[in-house]
Amino acid sequence: SSLDESLDSFPEDGVTVICASSYNGNPPDNALKFHRWVQELKPGDLSGLKYTVFGSGDTVWASTFQKVPKEIDELMAAAGAERIAERGIADASEDFDGM
Numbered sequence: 001s002s003l004d005e006s007l008d009s010f011p012e013d014g015v016t017v018i019c020a021s022s023y024n025g026n027p028p029d030n031a032l033k034f035h036r037w038v039q040e041l042k043p044g045d046l047s048g049l050k051y052t053v054f055g056s057g058d059t060v061w062a063s064t065f066q067k068v069p070k071e072i073d074e075l076m077a078a079a080g081a082e083r084i085a086e087r088g089i090a091d092a093s094e095d096f097d098g099m
Contacts, residue, residue, distance in 0.1 A: 003034035025064035041079035
């Protein structure tokens with residue numbers, strides 16, 4: 001589901017994989033609510049959740065490349081979620097499928 005749709009049933013435990021992108025440094029339209037939600041999390045809100053983030057983007061937009069995926073990753077960790085793998089990074093200017 002989209003990140004916004006996931007808020008209705010966001011898990012409190014288990015493993016969650018977040019796939020995200022940035023558009024001019026902002027979340028895409030289907031992740032606006034999720035991005036606001038994750039910014040409002042407090043320490044401990046996601047304790048018990050294991051997660052990883054996969055970010056897609058294009059280094060042509062160097063100043064905003066991976067901005068939203070990086071924010072989501074950092075905010076989830078700050079809220080107590082346990083990162084189980086480093087953030088995956090895909091660059092449309094490179095071998096996107098290979099990454």
